[in-house]
Amino acid sequence: MTIRVVLADDQPLIRAGLRMVIDADPGVEVVGEAGTGAQAIQMARQLCPDVVVMDIRMPGMDGIEATQAVTAESPATRVIMLTTFDEDDNVYASLRAGASGFLVKDMALEDILSAVHVVAAGDALLAPGVTRRLIADFAARPSPAARPREPARITAREREVLTLVGRGLSNAEIAACLHISPATAKAHVANLLTKLDARDRVQLVIIAYDAGLVAPSG
Numbered sequence: 001m002t003i004r005v006v007l008a009d010d011q012p013l014i015r016a017g018l019r020m021v022i023d024a025d026p027g028v029e030v031v032g033e034a035g036t037g038a039q040a041i042q043m044a045r046q047l048c049p050d051v052v053v054m055d056i057r058m059p060g061m062d063g064i065e066a067t068q069a070v071t072a073e074s075p076a077t078r079v080i081m082l083t084t085f086d087e088d089d090n091v092y093a094s095l096r097a098g099a100s101g102f103l104v105k106d107m108a109l110e111d112i113l114s115a116v117h118v119v120a121a122g123d124a125l126l127a128p129g130v131t132r133r134l135i136a137d138f139a140a141r142p143s144p145a146a147r148p149r150e151p152a153r154i155t156a157r158e159r160e161v162l163t164l165v166g167r168g169l170s171n172a173e174i175a176a177c178l179h180i181s182p183a184t185a186k187a188h189v190a191n192l193l194t195k196l197d198a199r200d201r202v203q204l205v206i207i208a209y210d211a212g213l214v215a216p217s218g
Helices: 012-023 037-047 063-073 091-097 109-120 128-140 156-166 171-178 182-195 201-210
Strands: 003-008 028-034 051-055 078-083 101-104
Touching: 003 012, 003 037, 003 109, 012 028, 012 109, 028 037, 028 109, 037 051, 037 063, 051 063, 051 109, 063 078, 063 091, 078 091, 078 109, 091 201, 101 109, 156 171, 156 182, 156 201, 171 182, 182 201
Parallel strands: 003 028, 003 051, 051 078, 078 101
Antiparallel strands: none
16 A cells, blocks of 8 residues: 655755655655645645654744644544754753654655655654653753642553653563563553554653653763
8 A cells, every 4th residue: 555645845846855755665655745734734734644654843834833743633644744853952842743754855855755754554653862851851841839640540560561662672682681572572562552442652652751761861
C-alpha cells in the first residue's frame, strides 16, 4: 500500500526538495502541499493522508496548532514536525499536540524517507537528541504546585519500562537494562500503550515526564 503524504511548509523550495526525495520512493506519494497551518488542516481533512510533514513555524496558524487540529480530527493521520532543534523551543508543545516524530531540515535524505515509513507504520520517531531536548525543555518549566501523579493501573515492572521509555531507550536497550528479552520488553511497551491510552511511544514519554518518572537531569 502506498503511503500518502501531505507537505506543509511556507517555503516552496523546502516543499519542492521534500517532494523530490519522497516521490523517488515508489512506496510513498505526495498527495498535497500546504503553505499555512490552516491549509494543512484543510488538506488533511480532504485527502486523509497517512502522514503530514508539518513545519513548526508558519505564518498565521503555526504547525503546533495545526497538528493539534489534524490529530484531533483524523486520529489515523500521523504528523512529523519539520524543525531545526537549534532554533525551535517548541518540541514539548509539539508532542503534546499529537506529533509522532521530528525531521530536521538538513538531515540526510534517506533519514527523511525512513522517518515517513516509520511513522506511517504506527511507530514514533524519537531520537536520543529529541529526548535530550525534551528533558531540557521540561527542566526549564516551573515546578508544578501539585505532586505529579503516577499512572494508575500499571505494574511495578511496567513502571520501570515506562521510566526507561521516558529516557529514550529502545526496546533492545530496555531489555538489556532490565535483563529481560527484547520480546518481553516490546510486550511491556505494548501493554503500556493500551493501559495508558497512548497512541505511540512519544506519548509514553510525555506521560513519564508528567508523572515525574524522568528527572530533568535525564
